[in-house]
Amino acid sequence: MKTKKLISLLTLTLIALMAMGSLASAESKIVLKPKVDAFALFVDTSPSMAESYKATGTPKIVAGINALKQLNGIIPNLGYQSALYTMPEFTTYSPKATYNKSAIAKGLSSISTDLPFFQSTPIGGGFTDLDTVLSTWKGKMAVIFVSDGLSNAGRKPATIVSDLAKKYGDRLCLHTISVADTPEGIAVMKKLASLTPCGIFVEASALSNKAVLDKFAQDVFYTQEEELTVEIIPVPVAVVDESMQEKIVFRNLNFGFDKYQITDEMEPSLVEAAAMLESYPNLKVMVGGHTDSTGPEKYNQALSLRRAQSVATWMAKNGISKDRIVATGYGEMSPKYDNNTKEGRKLNRRVEIDVKE
Template sequence: MRKAKFFLAVAAVMVTAGFLLAFGGSAQAKMVPKVDNFILFPDQSGSMYMTHGKLGVVKMVAAKDLMMKMNERIPELGYQGALDLFAPWQVVAEPAVYDRASFGAALEKIPSDQGIFNRLTPMGPGVSSLDSVLSGLRGKTAVIVVSDGGANKGADPVAAAQAIHRRYPDVCFHVISFAEDAKARSILKKISEIGGCGVYAEGTDLLADDQALNQFVKDVFYAEQMEPQPEVIVLRGIHFDFDKSDIKPEWQPVLDEGAEILKKHPQIRIIIEGHTDSIGTEAYNQKLSERRAKAVYDYFVAKGVEATRMKAVGYGELKPKADNATKEGRAINRRVEIKVVQ
């Protein structure tokens, strides 16, 4: 278990309001990568350059817009990212440590307009081409297929994806679908189900719902782990009457609680700092501040706190917390502060 760190929070308080508190550590979410690599794999076949019936824009234009939005949400967690197109196969960005700005520049290179005539959809051969990238990667890889599911030439795309998974069992196929018919949608869903680790999403849904897009990115790229935060120990000081260094009964509960906290946390070391107001000579106030610090030191020792964990020092009138020109300010300055150094 990671050794807890301890931080000091000291506040100047009036004589009637001093106290000592201890707070337990809280937990904070940390992003951890689910994958070692990812390949964003858009379909650039002829059908992707046709207008989407529901969206009213060219499918690739919508897909490119969605991929740019997705890029804005992918956290930079050290995995490698690549961008390859299929049908026909085209390398846009070789595998490299993912950097949002560089990957965004690569996405801009995807053509928003291409001819449709005689551009069939060899989806199966396109999936098979992944072998040329996957052979150079190690670890878990997410392949994110962005397609309308059209497949009218070459091998069965589902069989091609299954063959890739058999060869590279650490590959997960995730799918963003722009399919407009049941057959195409079925092909894409079957691809996403290979290996039981893929995520399927409709491109229209991700474009319309930021929360859905955020969830897709999280499902593919990262998980959240709750990390305990360091425990925080807050030790408040105490105050003294004018020209006095004795501990008044009203402050004993504060110091008793402090002693208990210190005994429960034997790794803590503290500095006990004595202070005065500005009335009197500087030399006298220096000695008075040392007596005040020593009084708290002796109190803790009597309560069972090891002397070797503590150091008592005096600062005289050199470090006021408040204005010495007022009665209230001087009362605040007649104090001992307890500072945690470990």
């Protein structure tokens, strides 16, 4: 006797970021993640740094230190290692340790602004000295160099920094805060920043603008991602002669910005979904990816498919036969919410798993 089964649609919604949007819901929060594992503040204390910065009457060394103090005030505590050094006489003002605002502030305040009048300026040599400590560091590193770019002794600084860029590759980012007031000095500071793949040049005076300061800090130290905790309650699965299935709540389903990979936080919910699907081995699994309407339609189509394929691949690797799984990208073509509102766009960035007989 053939048993007739009534199977309703089960939809597991995985809220995902699109390329030009962000992951969010009513429960979203901004999460800061470090771009580097360690950073060094590196200050030029050569004689020319005692000169006035852009005819302001403020010595370049003071302007540079003040810029670093402003920066230190907004660097988030994300577990970095940090240090503070000066050149041309290589001196440690804050040894490498877990980043601490107070320790760096104390070091910056300890740097003498009474600079010698007769001393050469080997910026290249300063970076050679710096390399002796960087060579012991692990992971990705940032160096924030404050100088007027004037060098009159030793090998050219660009040559030394080029060597460091080759040695460390994308592990090293050299950022320059310029207190230069000559075309030559400005050119040197811009050149040094350009020699590493992620280097940034900025004028010290520009950092007095909060927007510029905030952007520089984010570009150097961290990324911002929106994460959320969502509760998705699918339509229950009903089977003849069996009671209505218990509701299943999936939480912590997060994709990073322009990401489609499955994260550790998502796996518990996916394990729960896979276990439920294993209870119904005759069901086909239809995985569909979606985006909102922001951005190019072609890009959204490809992004939605990548997200669907990530979920399908995870399912196939975790006990659900790949013969039962079909992944499809719908791009922005099947919105469930109003793309004219911010919240609607957020909710339209999703992956759905439809279970059918």
